Amino acid sequence: MTSIPSKNVWIRRQQCPCGDWKCYVSYEGEGEEPCVAAQLVKSERVSSEAMVAPYVGMVFKNDNDAFEYYGNFARNNGFSIRKERSRLSPQLGVYKxxxxxxxSGFAPAKKKPIGEHHRDRKSVRCxxxxxxxxxxxxxxxIAQxxxxxxxxxxxxxxxEDDQVRLLPAYRKIHEADQERILLxxxxxxxxxxxxxxxxxxxxIHGGQLPFLERDVRNFVQNRKKIVQEHDALLNERREIDTMELLEACKATKESDEEFVYDFTVDSNDKVEHVAWSYGYSVNAYAMFGDVVYFDTTYSSITYGLLLGVWxxxxNHGxxxxxxxxLLQDETPRSFAWALQTFIRFMRGTFPQTILTDLDPGLRDAIRTELPATKHIIPKWNILSKVSSWFSLHLGxxxxxxxxxxxxxxxxxSTEDFDIRWGRMVSMFGLxxxxHIDLLFSFREYWVPSYIxxxxxxxxxxxxxxxxxxxxxKGVFNAQTCLCSFFEKVGISANFQGHEHQEMQYLQAKTNIPIEEHARSILTPFAFNALxxxxxxxxxxxxxEMADGSYLxxxxxxxxxxxxxxxxxESEQIHCSYGDGKAL
Structure with missing residues (x-):
């Protein structure tokens, strides 16, 4: 009987926006703190200095303990072991x-059929x-x-240690890793x-797993039938889960008239996309919706769904x-539906600025659905990818x-940026x-002189x-189903909206009238920014210049x-620093 994972697993999107399927993105900082899994990998290495070499007369409780001890000794001394002979008696059972x-030993000679070509694989036995x-x-x-x-x-x-771990005896895919690989x-x-x-x-660094890439390939090939059964069960579970999610949305709508949700179905009449928002979120958008961050960082590998959060x-920061x-895929069409639905939820009000990750499909959808909205890619979304893209190549x-x-x-200025960019690209042979081409094609969305x-x-x-x-991260702790995820989002969103803000003493620094006035009317966050x-x-x-402008x-x-x-007349400020654009 094939089992399916008990949790809906969310991970950060690994697919690189360059569009190359073989290209992935790792994020800076994610591996700085050692995780439990990494500690488990390291804990498998028993210190050879702490181990006593086996000796004649050494006693073990059973033969399994003896094999484990000898195996640890072997690993720390650059070889592996295998079980050879055993002897059996009616009274003692296995006693040798x-x-x-x-x-140890030599490989037996194999007869090769005449006329057939066989790979001559050399034996390690010597x-x-x-x-x-x-x-x-x-x-x-008592047996000993x-x-x-x-x-x-x-x-x-x-x-050496970095070689001995690659021997077949030590290349084991643990059960937790097996489940992850299947997912x-x-x-x-x-x-x-x-x-x-x-x-x-x-x-951990590349090549430090306790198994090789070919072990993963062999494991997947051997489990193809199980993967197919696994896939069928996941599809069934996803269908049940999404229907329960819609039921939860319907129940929330009945208890909260301001709650809004929508969904689409595919050609097989199965749920495709689902979106929702709460009454207090819509009201908050009316006051603070000038700038929106649309996060599409996470996806569910259990159900193959992309999560988007607005x-x-x-004014308290x-x-x-x-x-x-929740989107079925990452196509411009799906992103377009998400943006259309969001604007409808927000009663037709468009944001002035939308911040997103670097994604060509999402960019195209924003161009179409939010033509008057300025699209910005924050600095952190760019810098988080730079190491993954260039550190290995540049060494x-x-x-x-x-x-x-x-x-x-x-x-x-934009002109200076283009010049310095070209100089940098030539200097490092890029x-x-x-990825350089991708960044340059998106420069109007992330370069400060452009935005x-x-x-x-x-x-x-x-x-x-x-x-x-x-x-x-508060939303993505272990969730058993989409319905539980829905409830967690609601709790987290409501908590954010009612979080207590402590009063702060606001100290003046310039003593000019505008600062004194701002201190009396602004929140601490807004005042500090000003x-x-x-x-x-x-x-x-x-x-002041003769024509009324200022230098x-x-x-x-x-x-x-x-x-x-x-x-x-138009209450506009034009600045040559911003290429003459109105501010």
Whole structure:
């Protein structure tokens, strides 16, 4: 009987936005803290210094303990062992056990059929005489196993630690990893990506798993029938789960008239996409919906669903929940439906700015469905991918590249950015790199000199990213079904909306009238943001020109001045620093 996993497993999307199926993205910082799985892998290495070599007369409770002990000794000394002969008696049962080095004896000669070509696979056996023989004795009714012969003399080289772990005897796929591999295989992940996902989740470097890529391939091939049964059971469970989710939405609608939800069905009349929002989220959007962050970081590998969450920020700097969507796939058509549904939930009000991850399909959908909304890709969404894309390719030059890349965020004009970008690409030999091309094609969405003047509401900051990450991790603890996930989203969203904000004393720094007035009417979060800009403004001097414009210059910089013009009729400020665009 095939079992299905008891949990709906969510992971960060691994597929690279470059579109290459073989390309994946790992995220900086995810493997910095050692996870439990990584500790388990490391704990398998028993210190050879702490182990005593077997000796004649050594006693074990049973033969299994003896084999485990000898196996640990062998692993820490560069070889593996196997069970050789055993002897049986009517009175004692098995009373003799012979454990030998994996290279003991010689492979028997095989007859090859004439005319047929067979691969001549060389045997590892070379007649090694390393061994440990055991004998069972019963004393006062208690059976014990004694070492009667032991030799640690080998006629071959012993392996280093990073080599010995690759011997077949030590390459084991544990049950938890087997379940994970089956889930990823079901989701369509190729073998090499399954291995990479496992390494990322365990927080270990490439090639440090206790098994090889070919072991995973053999395991999947041997379990094809089980995978098919597994897939059928998951499809059945997903269908039941989505129907229960819709029932939960329907029940919530009956108790809360302001709750909104919608869904679509495919050609087989099965649920395809589901979206929902709460009354307090719609009301919050009416006040704080000028800037929206649409997070599409996570997907369910159990059901093959992409999660999209609409989030915002209130006047206290708290993350607020606007809505949620589960999508069948990541196509522009699916993203378009999600955006259309969200705007309908929000009573037809479009945001001024939408922040998202770097995704060509999502970009195309935003262009179509939100043509007047400014699309921004926050700095953290770019930098989180840079290491995965370039560290291996550039090797020892990556640190220098990263420094040059970081400096691009301080470039003041689009022309200067294009020049410095071309110089950096040539310097590091990345002219034909697909990820460089992708970043450059998206430059109008993430480069500061291209997006200057856009309303961001403090949502492109590291502090907001941490807040979003905290919210999502609070939702993604172990969930048994979509219905439980739905309930958790509602609880987390409601908690965010009613989180208590402690009063703070607001200290003035500039003592100018606008600061004093702002301190009396703004929340601490809004006041601190304004105060920060006021303090920066004190570092600039403005000289009025004959035509009524102003020449603005930083007091420490002789260059970098800009011309600012105030147009009273339209209440617009035009600045040469922003390429003449209205602010």
């Amino acid at each position: 056990r012979d454990f030998v080095c994996y290279r 007649g090694c005489d390393a061994k440990m023989y055991l004998s069972k004795e019963v004393c006062e009714g 196993w004694f070492v009667v012969q032991f030799s640690n003399v080998h006629n071959h080289e012993l392996l 990823l295989s079901k989701a369509g992940f190729p073998i090499h990506r399954i291995v990479k996902v496992l390494e990322l989740e365990k927080g 989030l915002g920020i209130d 708290r993350t607020i929940f606007f809505g949620c969507v 020892s030059h990556y640190a220098e590249f990263k420094s040059e890349f970081d400096l691009l965020y301080s470039v003041e 002219v034909s790199d697909k 200057r003047g856009c309303l961001l509401a403090q949502m492109a900051t590291p502090a907001y990213f941490k807040s979003v990450d905290s919210f999502l 105060q920060h800009e006021l303090v920066l403004a004190m570092q600039y001097a403005a000289s 603005v210059r930083h007091f420490k910089k002789m260059d970098g001045e800009c011309l600012v013009m105030w147009i009273a």
